Structure formats: C-alpha cells, structure tokens
Amino acid sequence: VSTQNVERLVAPVALVVAAALLGSVFSRETEIYFITALLAVGFVVALYLFVGNSGVLSFGHASFVAVGAWAAGVLSVPVNEKSLIFSSLFPVLGEHSVGNVASLAVAAAVGGAYALFVGLPLMRLSGLTAGIATFAVLEITHNILRYWDRIGPGTNSFSSVPETTGLTQAAIGALIAIGVAFAYQTSRLGRQLRAVREDSAAARAVGIGVVRQRLWAFGLSGALAGLAGGLYVHFIPLSTEDVYLNLTFVTLAMLVIGGAGSLWGAVVGALAVSALDSFLAEAESGIGVGGVSVDFPSGSRLIVVGFLMALVLILRPSGITGGREFSLARMRGKETS
Amino acid sequence: VTGLVAALNAQTVVDAVGLGAIYGLMAIGIGLVFGVLRLVNFAYGQLVMAGAFALAVASERDWPAWAGIVLCFAVVLALTAAMNQFVFRPLRAQSPAVMLVATFAAAFLLQSVALIWFGPLGKPATSLAELNRPISIGSVDIRKITIVAIVVAAIFLVALVLLLERTTIGLHMRAAALDFSTARLLGVRAERVIGTAVLISGVLAAAVAVLLTVQSPLVTPGFGLSQTIVVLAGVVLGGMNRLSSAALGGFSIGFVSGLLGGALPTAQSQYLPSVVFGLVIIVLLVRPDGLFARSTTAERV
Numbered sequence: 001v002s003t004q005n006v007e008r009l010v011a012p013v014a015l016v017v018a019a020a021l022l023g024s025v026f027s028r029e030t031e032i033y034f035i036t037a038l039l040a041v042g043f044v045v046a047l048y049l050f051v052g053n054s055g056v057l058s059f060g061h062a063s064f065v066a067v068g069a070w071a072a073g074v075l076s077v078p079v080n081e082k083s084l085i086f087s088s089l090f091p092v093l094g095e096h097s098v099g100n101v102a103s104l105a106v107a108a109a110v111g112g113a114y115a116l117f118v119g120l121p122l123m124r125l126s127g128l129t130a131g132i133a134t135f136a137v138l139e140i141t142h143n144i145l146r147y148w149d150r151i152g153p154g155t156n157s158f159s160s161v162p163e164t165t166g167l168t169q170a171a172i173g174a175l176i177a178i179g180v181a182f183a184y185q186t187s188r189l190g191r192q193l194r195a196v197r198e199d200s201a202a203a204r205a206v207g208i209g210v211v212r213q214r215l216w217a218f219g220l221s222g223a224l225a226g227l228a229g230g231l232y233v234h235f236i237p238l239s240t241e242d243v244y245l246n247l248t249f250v251t252l253a254m255l256v257i258g259g260a261g262s263l264w265g266a267v268v269g270a271l272a273v274s275a276l277d278s279f280l281a282e283a284e285s286g287i288g289v290g291g292v293s294v295d296f297p298s299g300s301r302l303i304v305v306g307f308l309m310a311l312v313l314i315l316r317p318s319g320i321t322g323g324r325e326f327s328l329a330r331m332r333g334k335e336t337s
Numbered sequence: 338v339t340g341l342v343a344a345l346n347a348q349t350v351v352d353a354v355g356l357g358a359i360y361g362l363m364a365i366g367i368g369l370v371f372g373v374l375r376l377v378n379f380a381y382g383q384l385v386m387a388g389a390f391a392l393a394v395a396s397e398r399d400w401p402a403w404a405g406i407v408l409c410f411a412v413v414l415a416l417t418a419a420m421n422q423f424v425f426r427p428l429r430a431q432s433p434a435v436m437l438v439a440t441f442a443a444a445f446l447l448q449s450v451a452l453i454w455f456g457p458l459g460k461p462a463t464s465l466a467e468l469n470r471p472i473s474i475g476s477v478d479i480r481k482i483t484i485v486a487i488v489v490a491a492i493f494l495v496a497l498v499l500l501l502e503r504t505t506i507g508l509h510m511r512a513a514a515l516d517f518s519t520a521r522l523l524g525v526r527a528e529r530v531i532g533t534a535v536l537i538s539g540v541l542a543a544a545v546a547v548l549l550t551v552q553s554p555l556v557t558p559g560f561g562l563s564q565t566i567v568v569l570a571g572v573v574l575g576g577m578n579r580l581s582s583a584a585l586g587g588f589s590i591g592f593v594s595g596l597l598g599g600a601l602p603t604a605q606s607q608y609l610p611s612v613v614f615g616l617v618i619i620v621l622l623v624r625p626d627g628l629f630a631r632s633t634t635a636e637r638v
Binding site for chain 2 (some may be wrong): 057121122124125127128129130131132133135136137139140143144147245246249252253256300301302303305306307309310313314317
C-alpha cells in the first residue's frame with residue numbers, strides 16, 4: 001500500500017470521525033443532524049461504489065436501501081409486538097426476531113442478494129437504458145413493499161423497531177462503507193471495472209468480463225446500501241415513501257455535487273449537502289444569523305439541493321472535488337462507443 | 338377470466354380510451370424532445386403540474402374558464418422555454434444519462450417550489466368541473482371529459498402529423514431526429530428545430546394539464562408525477578426512437594391501465610405498476626427499440 005493510497009483512505013475516514021466527534025459535543029437535537037449526515041455517507045458511498053467505478057447510472061439503489069431496511073426492521077421488532085404491528089406477516093417472519101447486529105448483517109446480505117438478482121439481467125445495459133431499467137427496479141420494489149403486507153408494514157410506517165442507531169453505529173456504518181469501497185477500488189476487481197468504464201471495447205479485448213465486473217460492484221454496492229437501510233430503520237420509523245424518489249434524488253444529488261469520480265467526492269458531497277440541509281432545516285423553523293432572523297419557508301431544502309445539483313451539472317460536471325479519476329461527463333464517451 | 342370479461346363493460350372501455358388519449362399526448366410531448374435532443378425529460382410531469390396550478394389559481398379567483406386555460410398555456414410555455422434555456426441548452430453536449438439526471442433535478446426543483454408556494458395540500462381547480470357530468474349514449478354513460486380528451490388528442494395528432502409531414506420545419510425535425518449532425522450539415526437550423534420541438538411539447542403539457550385537472554381536480558405538488566412515470570414506461574415499451582411508436586406506447590399503457598384498473602379488484606390492480614415496469618425491463622433487455630418499432634436500428638436507446 002503506497003503513501004498515496006493511505007492518504008486516499010485516511011482523508012474520508014478522518015472527515016467521518018471528525019463529524020462523529022463534532023456531533024457528540026452538541027445537544028441531542030443537533031445530534032440528529034449528525035447521525036443523518038453519517039447515514040447519508042453510507043447511502044452515497046454505496047451508490048458511489050457502483051456508479052463511480054462503473055460509470056453506469058443507477059436510479060435503483062434506494063430499492064436496496066429499502067429491502068435492507070425492511071429485513072432489519074421486520075426482524076428487529078420484538079416477537080410479542082409483531083401481531084399488533086403487522087397484520088399478516090409470514091409465520092416464519094412473525095415468530096422470529098434477532099438482535100441488533102444480526103439484523104444489520106441480514107440487511108446487508110439481503111441488499112446484496114437482491115442487487116445480484118436484479119443485476120444479473122441488467123448489468124449488460126449502460127447509459128440511458130441502464131438509468132431507465134434501474135428506475136423500473138425502484139418502481140417495482142416500491143410497489144411491492146407498499147402493498148405486500150406479508151413481508152412488512154405495507155402502507156404503514158415501521159414502529160417498535162429498537163432505536164439503536166446513534167452516532168456510534170452511524171459512524172461505524174459510514175466507516176465500513178468507506179473501507180469496503182476503498183478496498184474494492186484498489187483491488188484487482190475494481191481496477192478491471194474502471195478499465196471497462198474508460199474503454200469497454202479495450203477492456204473486453206484484454207479479457208475482462210464486462211457484465212461480471214459490473215455485477216460484482218452492483219452486488220457489493222447493494223450490500224452496503226442494505227446495511228445503510230438497516231441502520232436507517234433503526235434510526236427513525238420508516239415507511240415506503242422514505243426510501244423512494246426523495247432518497248434517490250438526494251443521494252444522487254450528493255454524489256453529483258461531491259463528484260462521482262472519487263470516494264472522496266462521495267464523502268464530501270454527502271457531508272457538505274447534509275450540512276447545508278441541516279442548516280436549512282434549522283432555518284425553516286427560524287434561525288438567527290448575525291443578529292438577523294432568517295425564516296425560510298418549509299420545502300426550501302429541496303429547492304436549494306436541486307438548484308445546486310443543476311448548477312454543478314452545468315458548471316462543473318465533475319463535482320466540487322473535481323473527481324479526478326472519473327467524471328459523469330465522460331459517460332458520454334461510453335455512450336457512443 | 339369470465340369475471341374480468343363481464344367487468345369490461347362499454348363504460349370502462351371508453352374511459353380507458355380517454356385515459357389512453359391523455360397518456361398518448363404526454364408520450365408525444367416526451368418523445369418529440371427525445372427525438373431531437375436525445376433527452377428524456379423527467380420534469381415533464383412538473384410542467385403539467387405548473388399548468389394545473391395555474392388553472393387552480395384561476396378558478397380560485399373565479400376567472401372564466403377560458404381565462405384559466407389561457408393562463409395555463411402561458412405558464413407552461415414560459416416554464417418550458419425557461420427549462421430549454423437554462424437546463425437543456427447548457428447540457429446539450431452531455432450524455433443522455435447526465436441529461437436525465439439534470440431533468441430529475443429540475444423536476445424536484447419545480448416540485449419543491451410548488452410545495453412552498455401552494456403547500457402540500459394543494460388547491461382545487463374547479464372551473465371546468467361540469468365536464469365531469471355524464472351524457473348518455475344508449476345505455477352507456479360517458480363523461481364529457483372523456484369525449485373532450487379523445488377529440489383533443491385526435492386534433493393534436495392530426496395537426497402534428499400535418500406539421501411533420503407537410504411543412505419544412507416538420508421535415509427538418511424528422512431529419513434531426515434521424516441524424517442530427519448530418520441534418521445540420523445539410524442546412525437544418527438546430528436552434529429552430531429544438532425550439533419548435535420543445536415548444537410543441539409545452540403546448541401538449543398544457544393541454545394535458547387542462548384534461549387531467551378535470552378528471553382529478555385537486556392539484557398538489559405531486560400532480561402529474563405518477564402519470565409521467567407511467568408514460569415514460571409506455572414510451573420505452575413502445576419505442577423511443579420513433580414518435581409514432583412512442584405515442585402508441587403511451588396510449589396503450591394508458592388504455593391498459595384504465596382497463597385493468599377499472600376491471601380488476603384493488604387487491605390485484607395495486608400491483609399493476611410492478612407488472613408494467615417488469616415489462617419495461619424485459620423490453621429493454623430483449624427488444625430495446627420497443628414493441629412497436631418497425632425494424633431494429635443500429636442505435637440503442
């Protein structure tokens with residue numbers, strides 16, 4: 001491992017640890033913003049592992065977050081409360097519950113397995129087609145989770161899931177995501193996938209299996225998304241709408257704003273947008289800035305994030321970090337090849 | 338199956354045709370812009386939403402119906418022009434995937450603006466409510482709006498075919514959709530072609546806004562979003578590369594949704610989106626040019 005590589009791992013890790021430490025010195029209300037930010041790092045790094053390394057767009061990652069959250073949530077509600085919360089759960093789900101760590105492991109496993117299952121047919125697509133197909137996956141997952149109440153709360157929200165996700169667990173989750181993403185992108189597999197991203201014809205010519213490499217990344221990325229979903233459901237009572245279009249949009253915006261080309265960009269994007277978002281959330285309930293009371297109307301958060309995202313796409317498509325190894329703009333080269 | 342057939346009375350069929358007509362109009366709006374820009378406009382539904390809010394504001398102030406419709410068209414066209422200027426134009430050189438992400442951002446931007454402006458509960462648009470009254474033809478009660486939707490769609494379709502087949506700008510648009518760079522070399526003005534396509538798609542969005550608000554008068558910030566998602570699926574299913582197949586795809590998905598939604602019990606029809614999007618994935622994998630494409634072309638969507 002070279003010095004350069006160490007720097008590349010240490011910088012995002014340091015940022016996450018700093019955020020976690022900073023969060024612990026403030027009050028309980030402020031802590032929530034930091035936990036949300038650390039969870040966002042998990043979502044964005046999971047998305048980055050696939051999108052950043054493969055150069056293929058995915059609108060489907062919220063579905064892996066969703067299945068992870070559903071798995072962890074259903075398995076974490078105490079058995080004696082299940083009949084009250086879920087109307088018609090499968091008996092095998094209704095009669096068993098597992099502990100916190102086990103539920104997170106299951107979330108990651110389910111997220112990864114689902115991504116592999118979905119990715120098997122989908123990974124040969126790229127460009128616009130991949131975008132639409134993964135969006136279709138999101139629609140199907142949302143539709144099924146919303147109406148199939150044998151595997152979850154259906155149209156209701158989760159309740160009675162132990163709220164174990166605090167600063168510590170959220171930070172550990174973010175660090176695991178960063179560690180896995182870093183290990184992947186420095187591994188042989190990661191380099192092969194980036195070769196496919198840069199020039200799929202040349203990569204194929206030297207014997208790299210395009211679909212197989214993408215599938216690896218998709219599965220791994222799905223597992224990280226599932227883990228993040230598990231942490232999410234242990235944080236707030238989720239419903240299907242929390243893991244649908246808004247999450248897709250915000251996660252994608254964070255990645256684009258930070259820079260889809262680098263792990264650093266993913267982490268910076270997640271934390272920077274979260275910081276801005278927290279500020280605006282405070283501002284929506286009225287905040288004093290330098291003696292002047294600024295009062296933003298509720299809903300201004302998504303406006304600012306959407307505006308920033310459009311601005312970054314137009315002015316600096318490689319994101320605020322520059323994402324040196326790769327930029328979304330280069331996906332154009334892939335499209336025409 | 339017999340239950341299904343029995344439930345398929347004439348009324349359901351006519352309503353389904355009406356829904357198909359509206360979805361077909363949206364599909365043309367999306368397909369026209371895709372043809373010249375290779376851009377999937379995810380924010381199309383928000384244009385419809387803006388037009389619907391214009392109608393709601395007009396009806397709140399007791400404006401006559403025609404004034405509301407004028408306002409609706411003005412708002413949607415202004416917004417379309419702004420979107421073309423500030424989103425489509427700067428991103429024209431980017432890949433279709435980047436443009437899709439950008440219109441995704443534009444969609445959320447517009448939706449949040451509407452959320453701030455009008456609140457999450459929305460406003461009712463009621464000035465055209467009388468079109469919801471049925472008229473009886475034989476034993477079938479048909480709501481006036483269904484007839485209006487079908488007629489409007491037919492008029493737009495004929496006008497569009499005439500424009501594309503009989504005018505110079507139409508010829509240029511068809512050429513641009515086939516091969517933009519060659520068309521430019523042969524003297525087709527890019528800005529005019531793109532501007533016209535975007536403008537027409539805006540006109541269609543405004544028309545759809547009028548038709549949809551009659552059917553569901555409560556306008557919320559999410560208005561038009563779910564329809565756009567379904568229409569996008571229809572456009573992909575039909576085939577994005579040709580306007581006629583995109584339009585047919587949009588119509589079919591509206592027609593089938595209307596038919597099954599009316600005929601199936603809720604317990605089954607609620608999974609309709611899964612079936613539709615499952616089909617989308619299968620079509621993208623096996624027949625990327627779409628179900629209604631005439632022949633397979635070299636270019637993939």
